[in-house]
Amino acid sequence: MAFLHSWAGLVPGWLLYAVFLTGTLTYYRQEINLWMRPELSQGAADPQAVGHAIGRLRQEGANARLWRIDLPTSRNPITEIMWKGGAGGFQSRQLAPRTGASRQGRETMGGDFLYYFHFDLNVPGRLGRWLICFAAIAMMVAIISGVITHRRIFTDFFTFRPCKGQRSWLDAHNVMGVVALPYHLMITFTGLVTLASMFMPWAIQRVYSGDLAAYAGDLAGGTGDSIATAAPAGRPALSGERVQAIVRRAEREWGGGQAGRILIDDPLSETARVTVERLDSEHISYDRPWLRFGPDGHLMARYDGGGSAMALRGWLYGLHMGRFSDAWLRALFFLSGLLGTAMIATGLVLWTVKRRPRNALPGRGMLAERINVAVIAGLPVAIAALLLANRLLPAAMSGRMGWEASAFFLAWLAALVHALCTSPAHAWRWQARCAGLICLAAPVPLLFVPDSGLFTWIATGDRVRAGVDVALIFTGLAMLGVTMFRGKRAAA
DSSP states (O other): OHHHHHHTTSHHHHHHHHHHHHHHHGGGHHHHHHHTOTTSOOOOOOTTHHHHHHHHHHHHOTTOSEEEEEOOOSSSOSEEEEEEOTTOOEEEEEEOTTTOOBOOOOSOOTTHHHHHHHHHTTOSTTHHHHHHHHHHHHHHHHHHHHHHHOTTHHHHTTOOOTTOTHHHHHHHHHHHHHHTHHHHHHHHHHHHHHTHHHHSOHHHHHHHTTOHHHHHHHHTTTTOEEOOOOOOSSOOOOOHHHHHHHHHHHHHHTTSOOEEEEEEESTTSTTOEEEEEEOGGGSSOSSOOEEEEOTTSOEEEEEOOOOHHHHHHHHHHHHHHOTTOOHHHHHHHHHHHHHHHHHHHHHHHHHHHHHSOTTOOTTOOOHHHHHHIIIIIHHHHHHHHHHHHHHHSOTTOTTHHHHHHHHHHHHHHHHHHHHHHSOHHHHHHHHHHHHHHHHHHTTSGGGGSTTOSHHHHHHHTOHHHHHHHHHHHHHHHHHHHHHHHHHHHHHO
């Protein structure tokens, strides 16, 4: 078990550190999205949002086969409309809920970049997901073997001896692993569940004879339960008022539940179908309940969840995503994710400390030790560079989404080169300082833009963007403070 724990955590550990850190940040994916689009003014949910959205779709998506409306929420106070034509591919607009006016923000992936990176590494094809899958399996092995090898696991919860070298790293690793152990088990296992159909495909192939479309249809709930109701005579036009009435009826059917998304198939035909999906934050399961109506408002079908296997998968998937969590539970998940990230980081450092040659020359470090620096300290540099690039690149620049991603990967590559070319102790200090300075710099550019920046957001009550700025400032000061403390200790 000790052998498994040590070796299952090294090479996968570098990958798992990146997955845990970026995945933890995506608990605030919506907030990061808004911060990275400062042109989008803060709004609020409004009863007229559906009507405005339908009116705009009738103008711009009159020939589309599918309309989609994502309704505003407290975390994402923007109405997003999408339409898909016969040639394929979606077009989208972002609207102010109260007025229906376009609110086109700068081109950016926002927090979605971190979200997709944490499960596919932004690698084309399925290679990234396969790598994440094997890393998650290694993580599960490391957690279980770690619990078995730590016989004094509850004693370790209360034991931390600072400034003791290898002993301190082991104590820190144990404490961070034990404090959030249920979370670590949950997030690792549920992460594997989300990829199960990829790395365990045999049952699907056997039952569905290789027809993955049929499997996906059943997994999505199929067509739901048909409702035998007579449709009123005539087919009235699908106006905004009628769709709004359909949404209100759906919310009554759910006993006051809130609608989150509207899908309209063949919107301007007599056979139009309006599907209203329930807001995902109102239930744990990732499997959304929905109701389907005809254009005249009669209920055609409903879906309240599948069988036991479907329900179990939906709950596990929903636990991993955490979209059901309120502000306090989301903060608890976020802190648990940070503890998991720190547990992996301290384990990687401990691995190299235990195997460092006793007679090693000053400034000479193992390759694993240098990669540790590039991963553990370099990834925060890359994330901070992504956020700073969002502020420095011209808002109207074409292809700026790609440039933001390039800033992330180039900064991480620079951290690797720096770690390989200098001593580990020097690299730790300077990369942490670099990450701290970039975090402090990210909120600065908008201070010189009228009606923007931290002080404006505080004055106008924009808590989301102000909160991200404050978090960046706190992180930057903390990283600079740690490097100053370590520098004084080294000098002493």
